[in-house]
Amino acid sequence: MTKIVQNLIEKDYDHEGVERESWEIWEREKLYDYQPDDGRKLFSIDTPPPYVSAAHLHVGHAMSYAQAEFVVRYKRMQGFNVFYPMGFDDNGLPTERYVEQTYNVNKSNITRERFRELCMEETAKGAKTYEEMWRGLGLSVDWSLKYSTIDPHCQRTSQRSFIDLYNKGMVYRDDSPVIWDTHFETALAQADVDTLTRNGQMHDIAFKSVDTGEALVISTTRPELIPACVAMYFHPKDERYQHLEGKEAEVPLFGHKVPIRTSEEVDMEFGTGLMQVCTFGDGEDVKKWKDDKLDTRVCINPNGTMTNLAGPFAGMKVEQARREIVKALKEQELVVGSKQVKQNVSVSERSSQPIEFVMAPQWFIRLLDYRDEFLKRSEQLQWYPDYMKVRLDDWVNGLKYDWNISRQRFYGVPFPIWYCKDCGNVVVAKENTLPVDPAEQPCPAESCGNCGGTEFEGESDVMETWMTSSLTPLVNANWAGTEGRKGDMSIYPMSLRVQAFEIIRTWLFYTVAKSHFHHDGLPWRDCMISGWGLNEQGKKISKRDLEKFTDKEGYNRYDPHSVIQKYSADALRFWAAGSHLGHDLRFNEKDVRTGRKVVIKLWNVARLCNILLEGFNPSAPRPDLAERSVEDRWVQIELAKTIKTVTAGFERYDYAYGREALERFFWGVFCDNYVEIVKDRFWNPERYSEELRASAQATLWESLRVLLALFAPYLPFITEAIFQRLYKPYEDIASIHVAEWPEEVAELEAAETPDGMALILDLLNATRELRSQNKISQTKVLEGIRIDMDGADDGTKHMVQELAGSIQSATRCKEVVYGPADYATAVDGVKLEIVAEA
RNA sequence: GGGUCCGUAGCUCAGCUGGCUAGAGCGCCGUCUUGACAUGGCGGAGGUCACAAGUUCAAGUCUUGUCGGACCCACCA
Numbered sequence: 031m032t033k034i035v036q037n038l039i040e041k042d043y044d045h046e047g048v049e050r051e052s053w054e055i056w057e058r059e060k061l062y063d064y065q066p067d068d069g070r071k072l073f074s075i076d077t078p079p080p081y082v083s084a085a086h087l088h089v090g091h092a093m094s095y096a097q098a099e100f101v102v103r104y105k106r107m108q109g110f111n112v113f114y115p116m117g118f119d120d121n122g123l124p125t126e127r128y129v130e131q132t133y134n135v136n137k138s139n140i141t142r143e144r145f146r147e148l149c150m151e152e153t154a155k156g157a158k159t160y161e162e163m164w165r166g167l168g169l170s171v172d173w174s175l176k177y178s179t180i181d182p183h184c185q186r187t188s189q190r191s192f193i194d195l196y197n198k199g200m201v202y203r204d205d206s207p208v209i210w211d212t213h214f215e216t217a218l219a220q221a222d223v224d225t226l227t228r229n230g231q232m233h234d235i236a237f238k239s240v241d242t243g244e245a246l247v248i249s250t251t252r253p254e255l256i257p258a259c260v261a262m263y264f265h266p267k268d269e270r271y272q273h274l275e276g277k278e279a280e281v282p283l284f285g286h287k288v289p290i291r292t293s294e295e296v297d298m299e300f301g302t303g304l305m306q307v308c309t310f311g312d313g314e315d316v317k318k319w320k321d322d323k324l325d326t327r328v329c330i331n332p333n334g335t336m337t338n339l340a341g342p343f344a345g346m347k348v349e350q351a352r353r354e355i356v357k358a359l360k361e362q363e364l365v366v367g368s369k370q371v372k373q374n375v376s377v378s379e380r381s382s383q384p385i386e387f388v389m390a391p392q393w394f395i396r397l398l399d400y401r402d403e404f405l406k407r408s409e410q411l412q413w414y415p416d417y418m419k420v421r422l423d424d425w426v427n428g429l430k431y432d433w434n435i436s437r438q439r440f441y442g443v444p445f446p447i448w449y450c451k452d453c454g455n456v457v458v459a460k461e462n463t464l465p466v467d468p469a470e471q472p473c474p475a476e477s478c479g480n481c482g483g484t485e486f487e488g489e490s491d492v493m494e495t496w497m498t499s500s501l502t503p504l505v506n507a508n509w510a511g512t513e514g515r516k517g518d519m520s521i522y523p524m525s526l527r528v529q530a531f532e533i534i535r536t537w538l539f540y541t542v543a544k545s546h547f548h549h550d551g552l553p554w555r556d557c558m559i560s561g562w563g564l565n566e567q568g569k570k571i572s573k574r575d576l577e578k579f580t581d582k583e584g585y586n587r588y589d590p591h592s593v594i595q596k597y598s599a600d601a602l603r604f605w606a607a608g609s610h611l612g613h614d615l616r617f618n619e620k621d622v623r624t625g626r627k628v629v630i631k632l633w634n635v636a637r638l639c640n641i642l643l644e645g646f647n648p649s650a651p652r653p654d655l656a657e658r659s660v661e662d663r664w665v666q667i668e669l670a671k672t673i674k675t676v677t678a679g680f681e682r683y684d685y686a687y688g689r690e691a692l693e694r695f696f697w698g699v700f701c702d703n704y705v706e707i708v709k710d711r712f713w714n715p716e717r718y719s720e721e722l723r724a725s726a727q728a729t730l731w732e733s734l735r736v737l738l739a740l741f742a743p744y745l746p747f748i749t750e751a752i753f754q755r756l757y758k759p760y761e762d763i764a765s766i767h768v769a770e771w772p773e774e775v776a777e778l779e780a781a782e783t784p785d786g787m788a789l790i791l792d793l794l795n796a797t798r799e800l801r802s803q804n805k806i807s808q809t810k811v812l813e814g815i816r817i818d819m820d821g822a823d824d825g826t827k828h829m830v831q832e833l834a835g836s837i838q839s840a841t842r843c844k845e846v847v848y849g850p851a852d853y854a855t856a857v858d859g860v861k862l863e864i865v866a867e868a
Numbered sequence: 869g870g871g872u873c874c875g876u877a878g879c880u881c882a883g884c885u886g887g888c889u890a891g892a893g894c895g896c897c898g899u900c901u902u903g904a905c906a907u908g909g910c911g912g913a914g915g916u917c918a919c920a921a922g923u924u925c926a927a928g929u930c931u932u933g934u935c936g937g938a939c940c941c942a943c944c945a
């Protein structure tokens with residue numbers, strides 16, 4: 031084997047060139063391709079399939095995906111067979127909204143077919159942008175494992191899931207009132223609802239007792255629901271109203287009569303203690319309507335306008351009707367009082383419109399019956415960080431409804447079912463025909479098994495998007511048995527789910543529920559919950575930030591592509607590694623610049639190592655550690671401690687912990703002290719023995735190599751570039767990213783700082799400070815240093831004399847002399863003075 | 869109303885099972901250019917660890933309470 035020669039590493043670091051070059055190697059070597067059954071332990075990871083609206087892509091996204099990827103690269107180097115797919119979530123309301131806004135269309139003015147086309151087009155565009163972005167960031171995804179939630183494979187998986195649940199009796203159809211989005215004109219699930227606090231008007235409105243004609247005053251923030259009023263309630267113990275029980279009240283303006291009933295749930299302190307129930311204002315109304323079998327009077331259409339029941343107010347939007355009805359009531363002096371109140375309004379997460387309750391038949395998955403089992407699953411799952419568990423538990427404990435999976439929309443996975451036109455009996459598709467679209471394909475049954483009817487109608491609703499994304503582990507494991515896909519049920523359950531906290535109640539919960547139903551187990555062993563990348567003010571990075579801060583050249587500090595171009599992908603990743611698990615991280619361009627500094631420092635120190643290693647033969651035997659100099663032993667001990675720390679961090683997915691330790695070693699120990707000290711052995715060879723140079727070369731060669739490996743998960747490009755230039759010819763691996771993770775060395779980890787090294791560093795620091803005080807360059811060779819050991823004990827005196835060579839070398843002076851000095855060093859009883867001129 | 873996380877230098881944050889004379893990066897001030905790096909080196913200033921009480925030989929670290937911030941859940945006639 032050849033010896034190391036000069037100039038293996040170019041003077042200037044060109045990150046774009048290195049990024050290109052690295053990808054060429056990675057693709058040529060198929061480094062990230064998953065090879066099934068290769069005998070190694072498996073590590074599989076389930077990361078979020080992002081929505082297609084790629085225009086909103088910002089550094090926060092880059093942050094969370096990079097964080098998951100640090101772990102992936104670590105596991106790969108640990109020798110795991112890595113299964114790392116990437117998905118795109120391109121069905122469902124987010125995509126539909128994006129298309130509605132981009133093309134200015136809505137459900138009423140476009141055909142289902144055309145709308146689906148537009149969605150597919152946008153989906154493809156978005157996926158492309160994302161893929162470029164992820165590659166730019168260096169994500170080591172196996173792209174042949176790509177899925178998109180609207181592709182046939184995912185549709186097959188979702189439909190199979192539905193059929194399995196149908197056969198197990200875990201789905202049912204019901205036409206109770208459901209949470210409704212009047213903008214998208216579709217039903218929603220409980221998890222799709224957000225709460226908004228806003229100012230509202232609370233009105234006291236006079237109804238009339240049919241019996242006595244007395245005024246019965248109720249308080250409401252929603253007077254527009256008066257036409258839908260079906261009952262009046264008071265608390266059974268409320269003395270004021272005992273005489274009303276069983277009587278009727280007349281509804282103002284609309285004149286219909288409603289029964290007066292009692293309920294324990296009425297709060298006597300609220301308003302007058304009288305309460306109206308309408309079909310339907312909120313969940314309470316629905317409950318009373320069900321329990322007490324009240325009338326049904328619907329005054330709001332699915333599109334948020336008033337029905338004919340509202341008489342003169344029919345056709346108005348809800349807000350307008352509210353104003354007009356109050357006006358009309360005021361004219362008749364039926365509004366007894368009004369006050370402003372802070373109210374919490376339930377709104378659709380996707381449209382931000384207040385939700386209504388609408389009656390439309392829907393498919394539900396049973397959740398309420400399984401709460402305890404979900405809580406047990408939550409217990410079994412390994413949470414990182416562990417406190418995130420309570421978020422799932424809270425959600426499970428607060429469940430009020432079963433999971434409504436029907437959406438009255440266009441763009442989603444169809445339900446694999448048909449209904450008999452005569453009796454409504456359900457016919458389910460055969461599993462080997464999936465995916466099916468019942469809106470277009472004929473029913474597989476000849477006649478109805480129930481009534482013998484021969485006419486069928488396919489279900490036109492589609493499944494909500496979480497119905498598919500809750501299956502990502504099973505999509506990856508090819509549960510549906512799609513031909514030609516890599517990955518099978520042997521990867522299931524997966525090793526790790528990575529996601530942010532805000533979708534614990536949706537993505538995480540639904541995935542756990544599905545896995546519980548389908549396979550009676552967890553979908554993954556561990557879950558790692560990340561925070562958000564926020565802007566400098568600690569707020570979510572918005573679309574507006576992306577528009578507002580883009581300059582004429584198209585540079586935007588929140589745009590990952592811009593940032594990568596300017597600072598390098600490694601620099602952006604370095605920033606991303608700075609947030610501790612579960613914690614948000616404020617973005618700051620300066621921190622990315624710091625990342626770039628680290629990258630360049632690594633490049634330059636590798637160049638220096640290259641120079642110092644000239645003539646070194648990596649294949650030849652190297653001196654034992656015990657025979658090396660104190661400085662060399664010291665750096666190896668510090669490195670071993672760093673390996674231990676970084677490894678321990680990664681084992682609990684704490685990449686930030688590792689990054690910190692690594693940076694501390696790299697900068698503080700390796701660059702600023704170790705290399706600074708040993709380079710003199712090469713600049714002034716006449717003062718040192720061959721053995722000392724050999725010792726330094728061996729140590730430099732080994733420790734830089736370990737550093738590259740430790741940095742590799744964080745900085746995949748620069749580490750690859752240095753590895754290829756310096757180490758590749760001597761190693762039988764294609765890339766640093768398939769190198770073995772540095773081994774922990776127990777003896778070194780536990781070792782104390784070698785005798786004397788602390789002394790050398792203390793004297794070096796003292797010299798540095800004296801140089802600084804006297805305005806002498808740190809690199810200038812001093813005539814000498816004078817050490818005053820009058821106050822020191824014999825052990826120290828002895829050690830100083832023994833280490834005089836190292837001290838002289840570290841402090842970069844021509845000679846060490848002993849005599850009176852003034853500057854007190856950190857070493858007990860030792861003072862020091864520098865001699866600059868002869 | 870219940871819960872979780874957080875409150876440490878001007879800023880962003882470390883500080884894991886209590887031992888700290890409290891750290892890093894950025895920023896600031898000073899200073900240093902003949903063989904890796906000025907995209908740099910070295911030095912310096914800057915903190916009663918939100919507040920109060922308690923446990924302990926010892927508390928930034930544990931307990932309780934108060935205040936402030938972020939978020940989750942609930943309520944939402």
